[in-house]
Amino acid sequence: MSETLAIMLWPILACIVLTGIHVYFGAHVIRRGVIFVDLSLAQVAAFGSTVGFLVGLDLESTGAYFLSLAFALIGALIFALARRRESEIPQEAIIGIVYAVATAAAVLAVARQPEGAEHIKAILVGSVLTVTPLEVAKTAALYTLIGALHWRWRGPMWQITDDPEAARRAGLSIRLWDFLFYGSFAFVVTSSVHIVGVLLVFALLVVPGSAAILAGYRKPSSRLIFGWVFGVVVCVAGMAISFFANWPPGATIVTLFGAALLATGLLPRRRGGT
Numbered sequence: 001m002s003e004t005l006a007i008m009l010w011p012i013l014a015c016i017v018l019t020g021i022h023v024y025f026g027a028h029v030i031r032r033g034v035i036f037v038d039l040s041l042a043q044v045a046a047f048g049s050t051v052g053f054l055v056g057l058d059l060e061s062t063g064a065y066f067l068s069l070a071f072a073l074i075g076a077l078i079f080a081l082a083r084r085r086e087s088e089i090p091q092e093a094i095i096g097i098v099y100a101v102a103t104a105a106a107v108l109a110v111a112r113q114p115e116g117a118e119h120i121k122a123i124l125v126g127s128v129l130t131v132t133p134l135e136v137a138k139t140a141a142l143y144t145l146i147g148a149l150h151w152r153w154r155g156p157m158w159q160i161t162d163d164p165e166a167a168r169r170a171g172l173s174i175r176l177w178d179f180l181f182y183g184s185f186a187f188v189v190t191s192s193v194h195i196v197g198v199l200l201v202f203a204l205l206v207v208p209g210s211a212a213i214l215a216g217y218r219k220p221s222s223r224l225i226f227g228w229v230f231g232v233v234v235c236v237a238g239m240a241i242s243f244f245a246n247w248p249p250g251a252t253i254v255t256l257f258g259a260a261l262l263a264t265g266l267l268p269r270r271r272g273g274t
Contacts, residue, residue: 008239008240008243010131010132010133010136011128011129011239012236013136014128014131014135014136014139014195014196015128015196015232015236015239015253016232016235016236017136017139017140017143018139018143018196018200019204019208019228019231019232019235020143020147020228021143021146022038022188022192022201022204022205022208022231023204023205023208023209023227023228023231024147024150024224025038025185025188026038026204026205026206026208026209026227027209027223027224027227028158028161028181029206029209030206030209030210030213031162032161033092034079034092034095035092035206036095036096036202037079037095037182037185038185038189038201038202039099039198039201039202040075040079040095040098040099040102041072041075041076041079041182041185041186041189042192042193042198042201042202043098043099043102043103043106043198044071044072044074044075044098044099044102045068045069045071045072045075045186045189045190046068046102046106046123046198047071047102047103047105047106047109048068048069048070048071048190049064049067049068049123049193050105050106050109050110050123051067051071051109052067052068053113054109054110054113065190065191065194068190068193068194069186069187069190072186072187072189072190073183075102075182076179076182076183076185076186077179078094079094079095079098079178079182080179080182081175082094082095083164083175083178106123123197123198124198124199124250125196125197125199125200125248125250125251126194126195126196126197126200126250127195127197128195128196128200128249128250129249139191139192139195142187142191143188143191146184146187146188149184150184153177153180156172156177157180157181158220159172160172160174160177160178160181189201192204196250197250199250199251200250200253200254203253203254203257203258204231204235207230207234207261208226208227208228208230208231209223210261211226211230211260211261211264212224212226212230214261214265214269215267215269216269230260230264234253234256234257234260238252238255238256238257239252239253241256
């Protein structure tokens, strides 16, 4: 038992760290109605790592990380510019187009590579079992810094999320704050995709927040707390199941997230104002 705990400790801690920041960003994303922004940014970051793979960079190298981050920041800039007061093309459509193009480009890029299929698989499901204590510590430090900045900027961030028209009337630069939001999100996604893959990153973003809504929580703080607890429980349970059943951890946790969300929807909805 102690040997099992030693093997699973750092992967579980990595999932807990990722849950903390993604549930927070998920609250914004669900409220903004740009559900696929995380999936799209994650795929753009993954395409950046694919380009690094093609030019001979080790996927674990610093160069590959910053190339992936550069692609994600370009995606963040596109999303910030895509929000316009008067536009016949909704922002969600732009997000979907970016996702589709980045996915197709990544497939084409590795189509003739001997290890192309394995690379695409790694992008989707990650390699959380090989995460190191140093990676967990660096990721936790980065996410703590980003969390602190968002706490400092919580006024304009939430105002733009909840009521962008009121934010405009108050003199806030929507595009600037959107870029700060999506840009900081790009840092998170780039690090997260490297550890757990695109699919689990997306699940961590939208499933806990959706479950909180289905459970009947109304206040943002209550939804965050429920989402954090929900995400941690599912991640830990998924890691345990994957270990004992010898299943891929990323795919196992994503599937369990879906089952847990369905179960939450079937339970009686709580009453009250919290």
